Structures are given as structure tokens and as C-alpha cells.
Amino acid sequence: MQIRLGYELIYQCGGWTPMILLLHVHPSRAPDLAVADTMVTDPPVPLSHYQDGFGNRCTRLLAPSGRIRISADALISDPGVPEPVVPDARQHGVDTLPEETLVFLLGSRYCDTDRLSELAWARFGHIAPGWRRVQAICDFLRAPAARRPRHSTSGVGCAAISHTSP
DSSP: OEEEEEEEEEEEESSOEEEEEOOSOOGGGGGGEEEOOOOEEESOOOOEEEEOTTSOEEEEEEEOSEEEEEEEEEEEEOOOOOOOOOTTOOOOOGGGSOGGGGGGGSOOTTSOHHHHHHHHHHHHTTSOTTHHHHHHHHHHHHSOGGGSOOOTTSOTTOOOOOOOOO
């Protein structure tokens, strides 16, 4: 199957504003792109690219004062095979995880992790750890935003639930 993906972001900048954008398909899936995820800016500005420590392709730019539109329109091929269901998958304690995985548990400056943790424990803490809890979180995140409770600063879009139980 082919999936069309893209975005249109419009910013109003009060002055020249440096930006780092992580909006590209992960390099591991780049060979599956039928139409490249080429970033376009209006007005045009120079773009530079680098790969971060997680393997993401990052774009750096200096946005001018005023309005800037950043967009892309791409097409990716995917076999459409569902992820395997493993209902007996268990949750491992943070103390047993390999050290190279711990960086993925760090909080994000884009999320209010204290509030997100409170929301996560309130909504999912009663569900048995493991597959059932992960599935409940995924179902919640996939639900239309209109069905989600309103939490203006909860960071619901950030799936970084890496807290020990209270």
C-alpha cells in the first residue's frame, strides 16, 4: 500500500529565528519513499541537514522575521502488515534495561513531564503492566482528539511515560 504523508506549518517570527526541525521520514524507511519528503519553505531559506544521536534526519534553518511556511508532500510504500500481537509481553523494570536504552526514557523539554506522568498514572496506572497497558496507551493516542479530555498543557501528544509508580 502507499501512504501519502506531509505537513504544512506556518510560523510568525518576531525576528530571525533559528530552527531545528525533525520532520523527515526516519532514514531506515527512506528506501520506501516513492516520492521524497522534500522540505520546502516560503520564503525560501537555506536548509542544512544532519543526523542526531537517535538516527533522525534533522533540518536546520534560520527563519526570517515575519511569516514562514514550511511544508512537504511525500508518498511512502508499506506492506500494510499489522504489527504482531504479543499479549504475554511483559514490562521490564527500569533497573533491568540495557544502558543504551535509557536515553529513550529521558523527559522532553517539549512536554511537561510531571503533568504527563500524573495524567498517565491516573489514566493507565490501574491497567496491568505489559501488553495490556501499552495497548491502552496506543488506543488512547489513536482516538480522535475530540474524544480526548481537554488538557491544554498535559503533553498528551508526547508518549514518554517513563516514571516509576507512585
